[in-house]
Amino acid sequence: MNNYKPIQLHLFGGLILLLLAWTSVSEASASDTAADIVVSPDGPVVSIQEAVNMARPGDHIRVEAGVYVESNIMIDKKLTLEGIGYPEIDGNLEGHILIIAADSVTVSGFFLKNSGRSHVRDYAGIYIDKAKDVVIENNRLDNIFFGIYLSATERGVIRGNEIRSYERRESSSGNGIHLWNVKDPKILDNKVEGQRDGIYLEFAKGAEISGNRSNNNNRYGLHFMFSDDSVYRGNTFNKNGAGVAVMYSKNVDMIDNIFENNWGTSSYGLLLKDINDSRITGNRFYRNTVGIDSEGSNRVIVHRNDFELNGWAVNIKSSSRENQFTENNFIENSFDVRTDSPRNPNHFEGNYWSHYEGYDLNRDGIGDVPYRPVRLFSIIIQRQPESLILLRSMFITLLDTAERIMPVLTPATLIDEKPKMERIR
Amino acid sequence: MRGLFKTVLMLTASVLLLMACEPKPQPIQFGSDQCEYCRMMITEPQFASQVVNKQGRTFPFDSIECMVAHDLTTDNPDNIHSHWVPDFTNSDVWLQAQEAHYLHSETLRSPMGLYLSAYGVYQVAEEYHNEYLGTLLEWNEVRDLVRQEWLSNRDNQPHNHNSH
Numbered sequence: 001m002n003n004y005k006p007i008q009l010h011l012f013g014g015l016i017l018l019l020l021a022w023t024s025v026s027e028a029s030a031s032d033t034a035a036d037i038v039v040s041p042d043g044p045v046v047s048i049q050e051a052v053n054m055a056r057p058g059d060h061i062r063v064e065a066g067v068y069v070e071s072n073i074m075i076d077k078k079l080t081l082e083g084i085g086y087p088e089i090d091g092n093l094e095g096h097i098l099i100i101a102a103d104s105v106t107v108s109g110f111f112l113k114n115s116g117r118s119h120v121r122d123y124a125g126i127y128i129d130k131a132k133d134v135v136i137e138n139n140r141l142d143n144i145f146f147g148i149y150l151s152a153t154e155r156g157v158i159r160g161n162e163i164r165s166y167e168r169r170e171s172s173s174g175n176g177i178h179l180w181n182v183k184d185p186k187i188l189d190n191k192v193e194g195q196r197d198g199i200y201l202e203f204a205k206g207a208e209i210s211g212n213r214s215n216n217n218n219r220y221g222l223h224f225m226f227s228d229d230s231v232y233r234g235n236t237f238n239k240n241g242a243g244v245a246v247m248y249s250k251n252v253d254m255i256d257n258i259f260e261n262n263w264g265t266s267s268y269g270l271l272l273k274d275i276n277d278s279r280i281t282g283n284r285f286y287r288n289t290v291g292i293d294s295e296g297s298n299r300v301i302v303h304r305n306d307f308e309l310n311g312w313a314v315n316i317k318s319s320s321r322e323n324q325f326t327e328n329n330f331i332e333n334s335f336d337v338r339t340d341s342p343r344n345p346n347h348f349e350g351n352y353w354s355h356y357e358g359y360d361l362n363r364d365g366i367g368d369v370p371y372r373p374v375r376l377f378s379i380i381i382q383r384q385p386e387s388l389i390l391l392r393s394m395f396i397t398l399l400d401t402a403e404r405i406m407p408v409l410t411p412a413t414l415i416d417e418k419p420k421m422e423r424i425r
Numbered sequence: 426m427r428g429l430f431k432t433v434l435m436l437t438a439s440v441l442l443l444m445a446c447e448p449k450p451q452p453i454q455f456g457s458d459q460c461e462y463c464r465m466m467i468t469e470p471q472f473a474s475q476v477v478n479k480q481g482r483t484f485p486f487d488s489i490e491c492m493v494a495h496d497l498t499t500d501n502p503d504n505i506h507s508h509w510v511p512d513f514t515n516s517d518v519w520l521q522a523q524e525a526h527y528l529h530s531e532t533l534r535s536p537m538g539l540y541l542s543a544y545g546v547y548q549v550a551e552e553y554h555n556e557y558l559g560t561l562l563e564w565n566e567v568r569d570l571v572r573q574e575w576l577s578n579r580d581n582q583p584h585n586h587n588s589h
Contacts, residue, residue: 242466
């Protein structure tokens with residue numbers, strides 16, 4: 001064994017040398033060809049705006065680590081701005097920090113802080129105005145009013161950014177990623193905390209919102225308004241002021257998201273307001289006052305989601321029609337379903353209900369008696385909220401059981417005819 | 426004498442009681458109150474509006490457009506006592522909606538996408554109009570706008586009205 005050692009060492013050493021030589025050559029060539037202008041606190045170019053003014057369209061600007069106190073930096077031609085070692089741009093609490101008003105601009109690797117605040121202007125860390133194919137990647141934004149603001153843009157990718165603010169009042173904080181009148185944007189793998197809404201969409205079309213973590217925001221983790229044909233998938237929304245609100249939109253796919261820890265009198269995991277022809281699948285609703293709160297929403301398919309330990313798993317107003325709840329798991333929620341009318345225009349079938357007390361004599365995995373997810377007591381506390389203190393009382397249990405056998409007040413047709421005996425995996 | 430005193434006392438008391446009952450706007454709890462029309466949490470004082478009914482109960486809205494949409498769709502319009510909007514330049518001031526002046530400008534983005542802000546003084550509304558463009562409107566025109574752009578024509582497109 002010992003004989004081999006010197007040879008191995010030689011080989012290894014040689015390889016390392018080779019590797020070093022190769023990387024230094026490739027590094028040198030990369031920086032030579034790619035960076036047309038270098039900005040550095042040591043000069044000669046010390047300001048980012050100066051570099052942008054000097055640059056020709058298509059240039060690559062490299063910004064070295066350091067602190068640059070600049071605001072309203074206007075990028076009005078196609079450029080790539082690359083930060084090395086997270087150079088800090090301090091907006092000095094004045095206006096926007098970066099304004100992008102040209103197509104195909106890429107901004108990556110910056111640390112932006114201290115944008116202006118205003119109750120008239122939506123000042124942002126990065127404001128993108130009427131531009132196509134902009135890429136904003138791996139930036140950190142701190143103490144900004146709005147974070148990344150897309151106004152009248154097309155396509156474009158916002159990926160891997162971290163946005164954080166410290167304003168606790170909803171009225172004086174702005175949104176983390178704000179989209180207004182945009183087409184086909186991709187919002188991927190960002191992290192947003194402490195803003196008003198983590199991610200906000202108004203008049204967006206064809207948006208894809210995936211892999212983001214939007215937590216501890218003052219109002220909503222995600223807020224969808226008037227935004228059709230969009231999808232959000234694999235995001236986490238934790239401890240936001242009121243959860244997630246999806247409003248006045250159609251054809252929205254909500255897939256594999258986590259909605260958790262939204263407690264409070266007007267909080268919910270997910271609010272559906274005037275949402276039509278949409279799909280909610282594979283999501284987890286965990287520890288919310290209300291899992292899904294649905295009003296004026298029609299033909300929504302709710303399939304294969306987990307509702308666990310919520311106050312109410314589902315609160316569905318009778319203004320919501322033809323919605324389907326199939327193969328969901330309802331596990332240990334205080335109440336499974338609440339509704340405001342004895343009529344039931346929605347369909348529940350083949351769900352698993354942990355409160356189900358029926359039996360399965362033919363062993364086909366489906367309970368032999370239907371399950372009624374609306375408890376009588378849920379209707380009583382709707383009329384008399386104070387009675388909630390009786391939740392665990394013997395009397396209420398008796399009432400609920402009696403109502404289950406002979407429904408009088410609960411919606412007679414709101415039943416699951418085929419409740420599953422086992423949790424659906 | 427004693428009877429007269431009693432009557433005066435009763436009258437004063439009832440006048441005071443009536444005054445106390447005059448329905449008026451109440452402060453909105455930002456960050457916890459929900460919009461009566463769209464259910465959104467109310468966060469922006471410069472747009473948050475309210476309706477007071479004849480029993481003195483108040484109903485908060487996150488925006489002028491939501492209050493108007495509620496007004497146009499409510500089952501019980503006769504029970505509304507008054508409509509109130511905040512002055513955009515000082516949101517602590519409540520204006521009677523019928524008497525306020527409105528700016529419809531895409532630059533001033535209100536919570537529900539109809540870009541409506543209200544002003545107590547016409548000259549101030551004109552100043553904002555000069556700076557932020559758009560169209561100046563009165564209450565009836567605001568109602569028409571909400572009816573047209575939101576209630577009857579929901580195409581989910583931003584509504585461009587930046588003409589002077």
